[in-house]
Amino acid sequence: MISSWKNTRFDNIAFTSGENFTHSFPDHFHEEYTIGVSVNGIQQFNLLNKEFIVAPHSIFLIKPGQMHAHHPIADLGWSFKSMYLSPDFVDHLLKGSEIKADSAFVPVVQDEELFNHYINIHENKESDVEDRITSFLYSVYQRSTDNSLQASVISSSxxxxxxxxxxxxxxxxxxxxxxxxxxxxxxxxxxxxxxxxxxxxxxxxxxxxxxxxxxxxxxxxxxxxxxxxxxxxxxxxxxxxxxxxxxxxxxxxxxxx
Structure with a gap:
């Protein structure tokens, strides 16, 4: 079961939640930045020609256009929350900071404090979320940025x-x-x-x-x-x-x- 909701105050930020989900998401991409968390259960997450096992309370980060896939482990189901941010909105939030939206970063991060920060944003998505998302982005980028991953990105002609x-x-x-x-x-x-x-x-x-x-x-x-x-x-x-x-x-x- 998946539910979705849009915050129309800020560039139609889309929020989704999935409960006990056993559907496999095949290779696909999004036009927005996708930031999600695994709430319960375990999934296999494929990105940048790598496979990650995503445990509960992990955060996964996906840039626009990046091909990725999600698969539940052993059909046990998993629960997740995601939000989708337009490239223009992310550029706006990071404007004036030293953080670059196109920096390479670790696709999966496990950090309990960041997880709780994310859940707070999701649970209060109907309110003014700009400042809280900005704070979260700063924290998650600082926690996950890894320039050594740049070589892993598939370049196209x-x-x-x-x-x-x-x-x-x-x-x-x-x-x-x-x-x-x-x-x-x-x-x-x-x-x-x-x-x-x-x-x-x-x-x-x-x-x-x-x-x-x-x-x-x-x-x-x-x-x-x-x-x-x-x-x-x-x-x-x-x-x-x-x-x-x-x-x-x-x-x-x-x-x-």
Missing amino acids: EKLDEIKAYLADHITQKLNLDTIAGKFHIDKFQLIRQFKKHTGVTPNVYLTILRVECARRLMNQNHSLVETAFEAGFYDQSHFHHNFLYYTGVTPGSFVG
């Missing part, structure tokens, strides 16, 4: 960045690998191999994740489910429902409910 941008600009169109390969002067099968090597997924899966992220954004802006499915590039409501549930663990109706 300029051409692959252009292909990803092309997919983002053509989200409502059906994927045509021959067209993309011709446009960027690359063999179609080389395109698939290189794209998966650098992103962890095929171009088709990447495009689906883009559509799911677009749908989340549109629903946060109060678009109807019918409008959202169409504008995010899903063929019909069934296609939208299936993929949204697969990648987020909730149905579109539950997300807006």
Whole structure:
């Protein structure tokens, strides 16, 4: 069971909570910074080509665009809380500090004081959260920043960045690998191999994740489910429902409910 709530006072900060969750989240990414905590249970967290076992009261940190996955251990279920912060909001919060949002950091941190700080923000999410989130970000970055991790980040070529941008600009169109390969002067099968090597997924899966992220954004802006499915590039409501549930663990109706 997952519940979600938005604080519209500050850039539509999204908060989610999951209780006794056994759903596996496959490889996916978000357009926002994702900061979450594991409340109960144990999960396997995959990020930057590494596997982490996340114990209760751990904090996990994910930058925009970073491919990651979550899997419960032995189907025992786990409970978590997450919040999603836009890049613009994070830049605003860190402005004037020595902390850089693009610094490399340890993806999983176990710190009881930071965990309690996070829970306080989540439990008081309807109030003015800007100062408390700023304080938390300062603390968690100072606790987790690790420049030695920079080499672990998968870098992509300029051409692959252009292909990803092309997919983002053509989200409502059906994927045509021959067209993309011709446009960027690359063999179609080389395109698939290189794209998966650098992103962890095929171009088709990447495009689906883009559509799911677009749908989340549109629903946060109060678009109807019918409008959202169409504008995010899903063929019909069934296609939208299936993929949204697969990648987020909730149905579109539950997300807006």
